[in-house]
Amino acid sequence: MIISASRRTDIPALYGDWFINRIKEGFAMYRNPMRPTQVFAVSLLPEDVDAIVFWTKNPRKFIDKLRYFEEYVYYFQFTVTPYGQDIEPNIPSKDEVIQTFQELSSMIGKKRVIWRYDPIIVTNRMSFGYHKEKFEELCERLSPYTQKCIVSYVDFYSKAEGELNKINAKNLSAEELYNLFAAIGSIGKKYNLSIETCAEDVPVEQLGLKKAHCIDGEFIKELRKDKGFDDNIEYMKDNNQRKACGCVQSIDLGIYNTCKHFCTYCYANFSRSSVIKNIQKYDINSPLLCSFLDLEKDEIRTKKVKSSKKLEKEAVRDINEDNFKSGQLSFCSFDEGCSREENSEGWIEKRIIEYIKEIIQRA
Incomplete structure (x- = not known):
């Protein structure tokens, strides 16, 4: 894309x-x-x-x-x-x-x-x-x-x-x-x-x-x-x-x-x-430019070139608490050596679920 x-x-x-x-x-x-x-x-x-x-x-x-x-x-x-x-x-x-x-x-x-x-x-x-x-x-x-x-x-x-x-x-x-x-x-x-x-x-x-x-x-x-x-x-x-x-x-x-x-x-x-x-909403750490997710109102979809897939927020429950550190996002960055094997069909969904989980933890 x-x-x-x-x-x-x-x-x-x-x-x-x-x-x-x-x-x-x-x-x-x-x-x-x-x-x-x-x-x-x-x-x-x-x-x-x-x-x-x-x-x-x-x-x-x-x-x-x-x-x-x-x-x-x-x-x-x-x-x-x-x-x-x-x-x-x-x-x-x-x-x-x-x-x-x-x-x-x-x-x-x-x-x-x-x-x-x-x-x-x-x-x-x-x-x-x-x-x-x-x-x-x-x-x-x-x-x-x-x-x-x-x-x-x-x-x-x-x-x-x-x-x-x-x-x-x-x-x-x-x-x-x-x-x-x-x-x-x-x-x-x-x-x-x-x-x-x-x-x-x-x-x-x-x-x-x-x-x-x-x-x-x-x-x-x-x-x-x-x-x-x-x-x-x-x-x-x-x-x-x-x-x-x-x-x-x-x-x-x-x-x-x-x-x-x-x-x-x-x-x-x-x-x-x-x-x-x-x-005033600009945050260099937010995945959204000048905006933040609203978990009550926002519908989240993963995007491909010609299609998109809705992410069910209930999937957050399936994430193990051990995968998260309090107060930190658990993204795997290139600087940390993110494995290219993670770029599977579900890679982006996992990233977003992690981000949603972090929002819930902060709340």
Whole structure:
């Protein structure tokens, strides 16, 4: 399975320590955003994860944690836009972000650092000409460190529409979008960048551009082959995404209303007060990001790629008390030499039962 970390929040920038703990303990949990009382548990053992796709605007604090991913296939979707702190208030200066981009690329290779010039926002102040100028400036600095740039125009989701209206963002026509992507594509070609559009209905193939697959099954197979894996996994289109989205199926470990960047165009935050409330629940030791299990209300399921299995909480009674130490989680982490033989059909169920038992003991 493919892990997305994450479309819903910036895990590398904001919750890297939490994610490393999940890697160490071999599993994570996440809530169904459409049914929050339904909680899924998923294995993060290297043999169960086909790839990890990181989405970020600022992985500066995450770079020194990449040593934990030597057994994994992974790549980054790294957003670098021309906007200032009026639109991206908690993103560092562009010089700092670009330096981080360059450093990350030098560490893992430019093939695995995909630049996102996304979203494009056109206003009276930020015209087509503005974007052509700024895009070329960024191409000059980033093209030696990446092979691909994914672009898209801002979406006027109901959650973001009010903020976008405040800056007089323009909702472009199909013809205007076509002309915009033509200009961007022409500049990108000068710098030998593959320019791809994300979830756009515009016929960009006529411009020599491609439709993006941000979570890209073919690219993941290529990376797996590069790492020595001899498998032939077929990945299915993710029908939970927009019709124009080219992504394959993945499991997203993030949660909405937890991103502290507070970008004007954000669709993943509904309100600042919700973000503040959620981040108060952040615990690097919880399997859930910014959340805890409620044993009375939550339905817990173990997740496979195409199916899930409900975990009966009564199974906790079958766990021997000797398996637990008071006040400590009994997870077997990689640092403790967890046996790969434990990765059987019931491995993840045992992990979750242990966690439930610990909750009961603490109560």
